[in-house]
Amino acid sequence: MDWSTLWVSVASGVLISMLSAVGGVLWSSARQARKRVGERDERQRERDTAIEEGVRALLFDKLSRMHRVYVTQQRPCPLDVKERAEQIYLAYHTLGGNGIGTHMRDEIISAHRGPTPPPLPPRPGAATGLDDDVDGETLIP
Numbered sequence: 001m002d003w004s005t006l007w008v009s010v011a012s013g014v015l016i017s018m019l020s021a022v023g024g025v026l027w028s029s030a031r032q033a034r035k036r037v038g039e040r041d042e043r044q045r046e047r048d049t050a051i052e053e054g055v056r057a058l059l060f061d062k063l064s065r066m067h068r069v070y071v072t073q074q075r076p077c078p079l080d081v082k083e084r085a086e087q088i089y090l091a092y093h094t095l096g097g098n099g100i101g102t103h104m105r106d107e108i109i110s111a112h113r114g115p116t117p118p119p120l121p122p123r124p125g126a127a128t129g130l131d132d133d134v135d136g137e138t139l140i141p
């Protein structure tokens with residue numbers, strides 16, 4: 001065996017070892033990256049679930065308050081309130097809510113229809129009318 005054949009054999013062995021090492025490092029890095037992405041996706045799913053549950057609870061609370069005012073207290077229920085109740089219910093139902101929310105929505109829609117009241121003037125200290133609930137309770141202090 002001459003020197004050139006020996007050098008080719010040694011160089012081939014070294015090159016194969018280096019490529020194997022680089023491949024192993026790349027494979028390990030790819031596995032770690034996939035694991036991190038999977039963990040991040042799981043955290044995002046948990047966060048999305050919590051947000052959906054929170055929004056569903058807020059929508060249910062809004063339906064409940066409307067039900068208390070227009071069904072339990074038997075105040076006249078204007079058409080725009082019924083339309084808003086329907087919109088709230090559709091969002092609530094899309095997020096997986098049903099049962100009692102459906103019953104409350106049905107009763108709000110069936111409630112005695114009264115005239116649309118004129119808009120109330122803003123309360124002192126309130127930035128907008130968006131922080132008031134249907135029964136006048138302040139949702140945002």
